[in-house]
Amino acid sequence: MQTQVKYLIVGQGIVGTFMSYHLDKAGISYLLVNDESLPSASSVASGVMNPVTGRRIVQTWMIETLLPYAVNAYSAIQQKLNIQIIQNAPVILLHPSEQMKDSFEYRMQHDNIYLLRQDPTHWTPYFNAPFGVDGIDDCYWIDINKMLQSWRNYLITYQHYLNAHFDSKEVIFSEKNVRWKNVTAEKIIFCDGIASSQNPYFSSLPFAPNKGEALIVKIPGLPNKNIYKNNISVIPWKDDLFWVGSNYEWTFQDSNPSIAFKEKMIESLDKFLKLPYEIVDHIAGIRPTNTQRRPFVGVHPTQSQLAICNGMGTKGCSLAPYFTAQLLAHLEYGAPVEAEASIVRFASLFTKNP
Ligand SMILES: Cc1cc2nc3c(=O)[nH]c(=O)nc-3n(C[C@H](O)[C@H](O)[C@H](O)COP(=O)(O)OP(=O)(O)OC[C@H]3O[C@@H](n4cnc5c(N)ncnc54)[C@H](O)[C@@H]3O)c2cc1C
DSSP states (O other), X not given: OOEEEEEEEEOOSHHHHHHHHHHHHHTOOEEEEEOTTSOOGGGGOOOEEOSEETTTTEEOTTHHHHHHHHHHHHHHXXXXXXXXXXXXXXEEEEOSSHHHHHHHHHHHHXXXXXXXXXXXXXXXXXXXXXXXXXXXXXXXXXXXHHHHHHHHHHHHHTTOEEEOOOOGGGEEEOSSOEXXXXXXXXXXXXXXXXXXXXXTTTTTSOBOOEEEEEEEEEOTTOOSSSEXXXXXXXXXXXXXXXXXXXOOBSSOSOSSOOHHHHHHHHHHHHHHBOSOOEEEEEEEEEEOOBTTOSXXXXXXXXXTTEEEEEXXXXXXXXXXXXXXXXXXXXXXXXXXOOTTTBGGGGGGGGGGOO
């Protein structure tokens, strides 16, 4: 049977989910193809949106626009699917060193927007915190796996979903359309995460894959309405489980969980957590990071039937809702894409490619 749609989306991580959500909301026809046997960064992500970052505790790029947009978008999906996926979860900073405490104090006194004082005695039953306890407000935790699964069920119900492998070699171009197997579309939108770095049409973008791991740990008695940060993060996962991680590996052999990471997490947990815990799982994934730490959004410079929304790096949860909407507005109405995110900045790299 032939299928004709306006957009064919490849991939259902956070990016493909929002791409299809915006199309669905706008009443535009689409089909999403996702290979469930491939790894997905989104399914191992801790799901945190934190407006400040790094050792210097500075605001993240565009956060004043991205965060309110994302909170609204997750709340809207939550309402549409009648599920609970977003919660406000302040970060409890259990300073790992005197230097980090000083950084916090400096920020508190200069352009402090999101920082909070905490009563350390509230947290001493749970953690060793010799360098003090502070906090970050306006952080959110998203139950990514629940969102991915529930949205997939919705797509299946309304016949917008295909669990299959998309092979770029099977694409046939015509002047106005593009065909893949029995699907004809005006455009293909690649939301395929790190797989795009091997995709013949977009592999010249400067992807720099980064591996991250986490332990899933049962910690009975630890309040699950907060995110806890020391050298590592302890983040609510589901029920009485917590996500504990992570690392940022630029060179790695494979995408599998490693013994070295597990041992390092156990050492850190033993040092700062006072409660008993039990490890129930160990997960790993590859972040679609890049050398510029900015998304890749736009239409292929020489193949106008192909578009991409990718390169979300370590911040897919806050970037994906906004940049998928921006790509759609660009495709439908020619609205501009944020200059720092637009793939136009790499146009010269594409000349050698198909
Ligand atoms: C350990 C870890 C922790 C993280 N924590 C956070 C966090 O707390 N907050 C945050 O904002 N970000 C976090 N991230 C980053 C976040 O996971 C990514 O930015 C985001 O998930 C990228 O989403 P994506 O949709 O681009 O890619 P993916 O989630 O990888 O999705 C790509 C999809 O494309 C499909 N696909 C690929 N190739 C094909 C093909 N040929 N045919 C069909 N389907 C295909 C795959 O099956 C997959 O479902 C974390 C990442 C890791 C690894």
